[in-house]
Amino acid sequence: MRPISSSLSIGFSKHGAPESSLALQRTLLSSRRDAVTVRFRLSPVNPADINQIQGTYPILPKLQPNLLQNDSETPFAICGNEGVAEIISVGENVDTSGKDWIKVGSRVVMKSTGAGTWSQYAVMDPSNLIPMNHTGVSDLTAATIMVNPCTAYRMLRDFEDLKPGDTVIQNGANSAVGQAVIQIAKSRNLKTINIIRGTTATTPRNSTTKSATPSPPRPDLDALKSRLTALGADMVVTEEELRADRSIQQHLKSSSTIKLGLNCVGGKSAASIARWLQPGASLVTYGGMSKQPVEIPTSLLIFNDLKVKGFWMTRWNELAASKAELEVEREAMIRELCRLSAAGLLATPDCEIVDVAGDGPDSLEIVKRAVDVAMRGGSGKKQVFRFL
Amino acid sequence: MRPISSSLSIGFSKHGAPESSLALQRTLLSSRRDAVTVRFRLSPVNPADINQIQGTYPILPKLQPNLLQNDSETPFAICGNEGVAEIISVGENVDTSGKDWIKVGSRVVMKSTGAGTWSQYAVMDPSNLIPMNHTGVSDLTAATIMVNPCTAYRMLRDFEDLKPGDTVIQNGANSAVGQAVIQIAKSRNLKTINIIRGTTATTPRNSTTKSATPSPPRPDLDALKSRLTALGADMVVTEEELRADRSIQQHLKSSSTIKLGLNCVGGKSAASIARWLQPGASLVTYGGMSKQPVEIPTSLLIFNDLKVKGFWMTRWNELAASKAELEVEREAMIRELCRLSAAGLLATPDCEIVDVAGDGPDSLEIVKRAVDVAMRGGSGKKQVFRFL
Numbered sequence: 001m002r003p004i005s006s007s008l009s010i011g012f013s014k015h016g017a018p019e020s021s022l023a024l025q026r027t028l029l030s031s032r033r034d035a036v037t038v039r040f041r042l043s044p045v046n047p048a049d050i051n052q053i054q055g056t057y058p059i060l061p062k063l064q065p066n067l068l069q070n071d072s073e074t075p076f077a078i079c080g081n082e083g084v085a086e087i088i089s090v091g092e093n094v095d096t097s098g099k100d101w102i103k104v105g106s107r108v109v110m111k112s113t114g115a116g117t118w119s120q121y122a123v124m125d126p127s128n129l130i131p132m133n134h135t136g137v138s139d140l141t142a143a144t145i146m147v148n149p150c151t152a153y154r155m156l157r158d159f160e161d162l163k164p165g166d167t168v169i170q171n172g173a174n175s176a177v178g179q180a181v182i183q184i185a186k187s188r189n190l191k192t193i194n195i196i197r198g199t200t201a202t203t204p205r206n207s208t209t210k211s212a213t214p215s216p217p218r219p220d221l222d223a224l225k226s227r228l229t230a231l232g233a234d235m236v237v238t239e240e241e242l243r244a245d246r247s248i249q250q251h252l253k254s255s256s257t258i259k260l261g262l263n264c265v266g267g268k269s270a271a272s273i274a275r276w277l278q279p280g281a282s283l284v285t286y287g288g289m290s291k292q293p294v295e296i297p298t299s300l301l302i303f304n305d306l307k308v309k310g311f312w313m314t315r316w317n318e319l320a321a322s323k324a325e326l327e328v329e330r331e332a333m334i335r336e337l338c339r340l341s342a343a344g345l346l347a348t349p350d351c352e353i354v355d356v357a358g359d360g361p362d363s364l365e366i367v368k369r370a371v372d373v374a375m376r377g378g379s380g381k382k383q384v385f386r387f388l
Numbered sequence: 389m390r391p392i393s394s395s396l397s398i399g400f401s402k403h404g405a406p407e408s409s410l411a412l413q414r415t416l417l418s419s420r421r422d423a424v425t426v427r428f429r430l431s432p433v434n435p436a437d438i439n440q441i442q443g444t445y446p447i448l449p450k451l452q453p454n455l456l457q458n459d460s461e462t463p464f465a466i467c468g469n470e471g472v473a474e475i476i477s478v479g480e481n482v483d484t485s486g487k488d489w490i491k492v493g494s495r496v497v498m499k500s501t502g503a504g505t506w507s508q509y510a511v512m513d514p515s516n517l518i519p520m521n522h523t524g525v526s527d528l529t530a531a532t533i534m535v536n537p538c539t540a541y542r543m544l545r546d547f548e549d550l551k552p553g554d555t556v557i558q559n560g561a562n563s564a565v566g567q568a569v570i571q572i573a574k575s576r577n578l579k580t581i582n583i584i585r586g587t588t589a590t591t592p593r594n595s596t597t598k599s600a601t602p603s604p605p606r607p608d609l610d611a612l613k614s615r616l617t618a619l620g621a622d623m624v625v626t627e628e629e630l631r632a633d634r635s636i637q638q639h640l641k642s643s644s645t646i647k648l649g650l651n652c653v654g655g656k657s658a659a660s661i662a663r664w665l666q667p668g669a670s671l672v673t674y675g676g677m678s679k680q681p682v683e684i685p686t687s688l689l690i691f692n693d694l695k696v697k698g699f700w701m702t703r704w705n706e707l708a709a710s711k712a713e714l715e716v717e718r719e720a721m722i723r724e725l726c727r728l729s730a731a732g733l734l735a736t737p738d739c740e741i742v743d744v745a746g747d748g749p750d751s752l753e754i755v756k757r758a759v760d761v762a763m764r765g766g767s768g769k770k771q772v773f774r775f776l
Contacts, residue, residue: 058691266686288686295683298654298676301698303446308696310689 003089004037005029006068008359008387010118010367011078013063015055018371022053024359025076026068027119033093035123038085038108042143042353043117045374045383047287048314049079053371059113059314080118080385084109084132084143094126101131107139108132109146112321113314120387130334136342140351143384144176149337149346151286151313152180156190158316159282159309160259164189167255169276170262171195171239171269172289174224176349176382179231181262183346184337186232193252194228195273196221198238231347242272252276260284267292280305286312352381357388391477392425393417394456396747396775398506398755399466401451403443406759410441412747413464414456415507421481423511426473426496430531430741431505433762433771435675436702437467441759447501447702468773471505472497472520472531482514489519495527496520497534500709501702508775518722524730528739531772532564537725537734539674539701540568544578546704547670547697548647552577555643557664558650559583559627559657560677562612564737564770567619569650571734572725574620581640582616583661584609586626619735630660640664648672655680668693674700740769745776 007029012021031037051057063075087106096102108129116122132142156162168185172178173194185192199217218224225236241248252258257278263270264287274283274296283306285294300306320326340346354370356363370383395417400409419425439445451463475494484490496517504510520530543565544550556573560566561582573580587605606612613624629636640646645666651658652675662671662684671694673682688694708714728734742758744751758771 058687271681285686285689287690293659293683293685294689295681296696297681298673298698299446301673301682301696302675302700303698303703305698305700305703308684308689310686310691310693312690312693315691315693 003031004121007119007121008356009076009078009116009120010080010356010385011061011076011116012053013074013076015053015060018050018053018375019368022079022364022368022371023076024356024364024367025066026359027076027078028067029121029123031089031091032123033091034125035091036087036094036102036126036129037089037121037123038129039088039121040083040085040117040119040387041107041139043080043083043119043385043387044144044147044351045371045385046082046147047374048081048113048147049118050371050375052081053079061114061116078116078119080116081113082110082143082147083115083117084139085117085122085129087129088121099126101133102126106131106133107142109142112317118385130330132334132338134335134338134342137338138348140384141338141341141348144349144351144382145334145337145341147313148176148349149180149184149341150333151311152177152184153333153337154313154316155262155284155286155311156181156184156188156260158311159284162188162190162259165191166260167191167193167234167258168260168262169193169195169258169273170264171273172264172287173228173233173236175264175287175289177264177286178262179228179349180346182228182231182233183340187340187345191234191255192232193255193258193276194233194236195242195269196224196228196236196238198240239269239272262286263294264289266290266294268295270294271297274300274306274308277304277306280307282307282309285310350381351384352379353384353386355386355388391419392509395507395509396744397464397466397504397508398468398744398773399449399464399504400441401462401464403441403448406438406441406763407756410467410752410756410759411464412744412752412755413454414747415464415466416455417509417511419477419479420511421479422513423479424475424482424490424514424517425477425509425511426517427476427509428471428473428505428507428775429495429527431468431471431507431773431775432532432535432739433759433773434470434535435762436469436501436535437506438759438763440469441467449502449504466504466507468504468506469501470498470531470535471503472527473505473510473517475517476509487514489521490514494519494521495530497530500705506773518718520722520726522723522726522730525726526736528772529726529729529736532737532739532770533722533725533729535701536564536737537568537572537729538721539565539699540572541721541725542701542704543650543672543674543699544569544572544576544648546699547672547695550576550578550647553579554648555579555581555622555646556648556650557581557583557646557661558652559661560652560675561616561621561624563652563675563677565652565674566650567616567737568734570616570619570621571728575728575733579622579643580620581643581646581664582621582624583630583657584612584616584624584626586628627657627660650674651682652677654678654682656683658682659685662688662694662696665692665694668695670695670697673698738769739772740767741772741774743774743776 006026009027061077063077066076228236261273261283263285266288267290374383394414397415449465451465454464616624649661649671651673654676655678762771
């Protein structure tokens, strides 16, 4: 097999709106003796990818000269943080001792942020890869397991010592992380109270403008409730029901103590979760879909000893890179998530595979459309690139 | 000396506005063989006392029949949580072994909330008392040391491991706790950045109505800055300066890392502190003067690992009651605060002594006026009852 010397990559030369910033370029692939070359099989679009293009994410991909372009002065950054790949060549100086998975054909996922997964190929240090050779785990599952399910798994583990029968309350329960929370909690015999919007959003998820008019009722509310219940949700209520429905409030008051709240909405929605938490509980924020700051009633902090924290999978991964005990913990996490997935207890999100066939303008349009769909969040399907 | 059988007490029979609820009654004092009788020397008015009258505080004094009243069916609760007293008699069954301070004439302060200090006398279990026989500590200092200075002391100790040279940022820096923070921090070689309102409030501190019009400029701003600086503040800025003044922002950016934020205001003021904290720092809320929920930008929680917590001295005292190591910690705290006070390094707040001479309507008017002054916070002086 002739060594591969270039890769088709989705990226940008300047931060801005994806619509105008995104580009498709062929980039140089310099194989290294101490690295492996991988071919990406599937590369999902996550909100962080979009924020990186916009330049608003705290970690940004590196802009560097693309020597394959005529205009090599203009730097180019390759997008994409999550993905599943296979090893297609192993450098002769790579130390494979004790790591028999470092071989051609092995399926791998990315250990940390910034791998540049929106690309056909990449040359990578094997220490940045995690083997994903578990049986019964599809490529789509492998491609989408390292961000959302891992976030859900860690939040259910790292903040409160939850015992079977304990309850977790979360907003944005229909998000990818929210659905993973429901399923992982179920597998641990934890109860979940799940809050969803009862109205449709009138602004795109990534828009910074705020809607001044109330949103219309969500047409698929009953179907959504049924779907989350089928995943294992013990209770699914809308924000409005939680605020106004006495019988729901009474049920929450009489239900077992609620030790953990998970917030991906912010604003008053965070406060409305916080109110149901038992004294000393944790409210963990991992997203901010409303674009409003997290609001916490002062009395809950002072008198209820509420602890308000945040979770970022990227930081956990950085920590794990320097702590042996967390590496062990990560292996256990991936093993458990793969076990749940293979057993049908952790559903892979609905995905739309977006084929990228070349670097022509038609392909770029397809890429931009997929990113736009991901930004609007309207299709309900996760956009996943596949390079042909 | 004839045993004392009744006490003049400030209290209420029904929760409500202090103006209408407060009453002065003679209450029965039943001495007990296993308790001591104390005479209160000074009894400060704190915000918690007012909230207890209003019925909005999470711990409320007990309403019980007052057998000395003609209408003994109507229950009465004695107000007051903080105060300095002296032991005037010791029950014959009180175990004084190893506690030679349990004797007539000893000066004591209250260990926990709910002692009913707005009274001439009280019969108390000695386990609820703390000896306060340190030299060079005035009655006024002793009367006001267990709430505000202790709150400041604990917040500077229990959340972050602060080393000399580390920086603390706080809002409401002119509050009693804020001033104690400045002085205790100074004694530990910690730097403080102190945020004050640059405008005067137009609503009483305990009002729940919000002001719709902007407040007028604070006339005493320069004097206030000088006073806090004289206490040891490294920097004193207004909310407005912090938001708009580039040179102040530049200074904060270049100053040493800020590990701890203290918030007694809430709303956007909490957010504006949170922004200056280093990653992983703690923002501790102990008050909510603005009556607005604490606002925290989502990104600080997720990307900066900000920890948002609350502090309540009452909870700490409850914890300490059941943990021997915290009792030791409390003794060290009181010793240190008394040392600072005696050395002139921890100023006693400006106080106005309010004499209560009898149970007539004139006396009640004097009591109500003092509570009103405390609610409005306008005089700048702490109101302290003294029963004649």
